[in-house]
Amino acid sequence: MEVLQEEILISPEKKETMYVSGGVALLEGLIAEGVDTIFGYPGGAIMPIYDALYDYKEKLNHILVRHEQGGIHAGQGYARSSGKVGVVFATSGPGATNLITGLADAQIDSTPLVCITGQVFAHLLGTDAFQETDVINITTPVTKWNYQVTDATEIPEVMAKAFHIARSGRPGPVLIDITKNAQIQKFDFEGYEICNHVRSYRPKPIVRNEYVEQAAELINQAKKPFVIWGQGVILGEAEKEFQAFIEKTNIPAAWTILGVSAIPTDHELNVGMLGMHGNYGPNVLTNECDVLIAIGMRFDDRVTGRLDKYAKQAKIIHLDIDPAEIDKNVQTTVPVWGDCKETLPLLMNLCDQKKHTEWLQLFRDYQQKEVDAVIDVELKPKSGELTMGEVINQLNILTNGEAIIVTDVGQHQMVACRYAKFNKTRSNITSGGLGTMGFALPAAIGAKFGAPERTVVSVSGDGGFQMTIQELGTIMQTGIDVKMIILNNRFLGMVRQWQDMFNDKRYSFVDIQSPDFVAVAAAYRIEGKCISEREQLQSSLKEMLEHKGSYLLEVMVTKENNVFPMVPQGCSVSEIRLK
Amino acid sequence: MSIQHLNNIITGKQEYNITVYTENQIGLLNRIAIIFTRRKINIESLNTSPSEIDSIHRFDIVLNETEEVVRKLARQIEKQVEVLKVYYHTNEEIIWQEMALYKVPTDTIAEKVLVERLLREHGARAVVIRKDYTVFETTGHRTETDNLLEALQPYGLIEFVRSARIAIIKSSEGFNRKLREFEQLEPGQEVSENEFLSSRDKVFTM
Structure with a gap:
């Protein structure tokens, strides 16, 4: 405390102040944080901020969405493609409650967001005022941090704290609820200071060398080491460090769906996808490896299957930035906590160069079995109706793995993640943890704003597309260029697959009807086409990709295909089924 | 049991x-x-x-x-x-304690029990003595406060309340020193890690 006072005495800088409203201070804060894009929807309780925004049109690009859920998913897509913090505006009451799904999605998938919600006047709090909802309490379980501002003077400091918390450590969504009076209130704004320290908050634990040493010792002695990685590698911007580590040690590596694009799909050590609809080899061999090295992943139940039969034979090394993840689901032998951008090079330096030829061959053998039993049939069918897999396969050929693929949730998501090729990081955007249908369309819009130089393709099912179909209006108004593929099997396919496999084909309410999607797109002045023949596929995809501006391609695919391989719920990963 | x-x-x-x-x-x-x-x-x-x-x-x-x-x-x-x-x-x-307050009718308690013995045996003290009721207070473990509750129950106990538990950690050196570390930008290892992770058994030896 004494030290602090001294510092103030030594540098009595007199700051120039501006007399501004809370709304203006908020926007100045966004600019200071490097924000250029906001996804939002105005309403009564956030009007003073929107009034301030009127004068900031040149500096801040506000995207008017059609529903707040679309806004927050767009913010997520933006954050995931750009690596920056997504910013979302919504009004009080229904505006704020419409954000909940997106907040929950961002929380479970560690996506950095700062959401600003308007709130009724402070003197009306707790009176059941018009459009009043207890937003702070509703959002507490689904935010990394939230805070209610009732006085304009708090705004600069709270905004700085919000951005620091959202993007540092394990990222996550932050919500700031600002009462209308605080948006209007004028005060002496002393300028905006970026925050890099919050007393009670430790973004990342300090790396412990002894654990790195122990991990290296285990890896060096391992005969059958296996790396499994997740989005942590991408969030930690440690793609290069990760690739260097596996290349030096020659350890086969498999991914969770949020981690997939961290290294190229065709990398020789990339052995495929983990989990319920993952590849055959990685799942079976999880239960045969001797050292399992988990990097930036959280052992989700869709990845592990039955926990008491998961990698019981293996020593487990877990690299994670979040100490609460260590030992949460799987008991680790060595916990290497810290930022993997720091820990991976340390670990690599202590690891020996190895070949693991035979062990790698084992993965290739399993891969061949899967190619014969599942993949060839899915990607290269000779006759019959179109399959989802061949659409993705053709897309790979045409985009050469350079596109950002945004998927919705369900069968097409599993197919797209299994078969899409990626050459660049931050290329696969999907709702992994929450499994939010309706995610793809708005997230693709956001992803394009976050990476305008890249091709963005959304892949949805006929069910999910209808959940956020109104965002076609956002495309129409902004003229953004998003390629939309709907894989239409005229079913809610994933639920139908489970009803087929586990409920004696009792198809309960999965038979969904769709509008004429191409006509709907046309009503929004978006070009489109619907195809069902194999001969049309390549040329239509090409037409879509070469089209200037957004384009919707509906592909009628076979109705009752099931996604395989599959680890049925409650089974061990080694009980994975090929049919 | x-x-x-x-x-x-x-x-x-x-x-x-x-x-x-x-x-x-x-x-x-x-x-x-x-x-x-x-x-x-x-x-x-x-x-x-x-x-x-x-x-x-x-x-x-x-x-x-x-x-x-x-x-x-x-x-x-x-x-x-x-x-x-x-x-x-x-x-x-x-080291932990809970506090309890007991309100009993003064006339019953004066007639039927030896208040003095009750207080001595249960380490209690009278907080308020009025014509109509008396309030006793005792502090201790759950079983101790329960014992007095049981003893007073037959004598027309009117109201009873027990506080939450408060506890002193035997091995704690307090939080003052730690807080100073938290205020630094680059705190020590101990502060930025979970205590229980740090004290985890010497994790693994080959």
Whole structure:
């Protein structure tokens, strides 16, 4: 405390102040944080901020969405493609409650967001005022941090704290609820200071060398080491460090769906996808490896299957930035906590160069079995109706793995993640943890704003597309260029697959009807086409990709295909089924 | 042996005391409470009060669970932005007290029991003595406050209240030194790691 006072005495800088409203201070804060894009929807309780925004049109690009859920998913897509913090505006009451799904999605998938919600006047709090909802309490379980501002003077400091918390450590969504009076209130704004320290908050634990040493010792002695990685590698911007580590040690590596694009799909050590609809080899061999090295992943139940039969034979090394993840689901032998951008090079330096030829061959053998039993049939069918897999396969050929693929949730998501090729990081955007249908369309819009130089393709099912179909209006108004593929099997396919496999084909309410999607797109002045023949596929995809501006391609695919391989719920990963 | 005690032996549960140091922030009580409710875990007792340090609050939480569950809960609590530090201890590792107040009709108590003996035997004291009622106070472990409750029950006990548990950690050196570290930009290892992770057994030897 004494030290602090001294510092103030030594540098009595007199700051120039501006007399501004809370709304203006908020926007100045966004600019200071490097924000250029906001996804939002105005309403009564956030009007003073929107009034301030009127004068900031040149500096801040506000995207008017059609529903707040679309806004927050767009913010997520933006954050995931750009690596920056997504910013979302919504009004009080229904505006704020419409954000909940997106907040929950961002929380479970560690996506950095700062959401600003308007709130009724402070003197009306707790009176059941018009459009009043207890937003702070509703959002507490689904935010990394939230805070209610009732006085304009708090705004600069709270905004700085919000951005620091959202993007540092394990990222996550932050919500700031600002009462209308605080948006209007004028005060002496002393300028905006970026925050890099919050007393009670430790973004990342300090790396412990002894654990790195122990991990290296285990890896060096391992005969059958296996790396499994997740989005942590991408969030930690440690793609290069990760690739260097596996290349030096020659350890086969498999991914969770949020981690997939961290290294190229065709990398020789990339052995495929983990989990319920993952590849055959990685799942079976999880239960045969001797050292399992988990990097930036959280052992989700869709990845592990039955926990008491998961990698019981293996020593487990877990690299994670979040100490609460260590030992949460799987008991680790060595916990290497810290930022993997720091820990991976340390670990690599202590690891020996190895070949693991035979062990790698084992993965290739399993891969061949899967190619014969599942993949060839899915990607290269000779006759019959179109399959989802061949659409993705053709897309790979045409985009050469350079596109950002945004998927919705369900069968097409599993197919797209299994078969899409990626050459660049931050290329696969999907709702992994929450499994939010309706995610793809708005997230693709956001992803394009976050990476305008890249091709963005959304892949949805006929069910999910209808959940956020109104965002076609956002495309129409902004003229953004998003390629939309709907894989239409005229079913809610994933639920139908489970009803087929586990409920004696009792198809309960999965038979969904769709509008004429191409006509709907046309009503929004978006070009489109619907195809069902194999001969049309390549040329239509090409037409879509070469089209200037957004384009919707509906592909009628076979109705009752099931996604395989599959680890049925409650089974061990080694009980994975090929049919 | 109580039913709960028997149950605990079967399930491996026991009483744990979680101590949480936090910023004094509106909404934090809810943020901590939902960590328990989300997992359908009952909080037996909860006390929150300012700590020995200005602006730092202290939560004392008691629950009946296995060590594994408590450890995971503690990590989830410490993950919250405004939580500085979390510790958990068994009853053997702490000194704890609960306070109880008993209101009984003065006439009955004066007629039928030897008040003096009652007070002496139960370490109680009278807080208020009025014509119509008397309020006793006692401090101690649950069984001690329960004993006096049982003793007073036949004499027309009117009202009874027991406080949450507060506990002193036997091995604690207090929080002052730690807080100074928290205020630094680059704190020491001990502060930036979970205490229980640090004290984890020498993790692994080949």
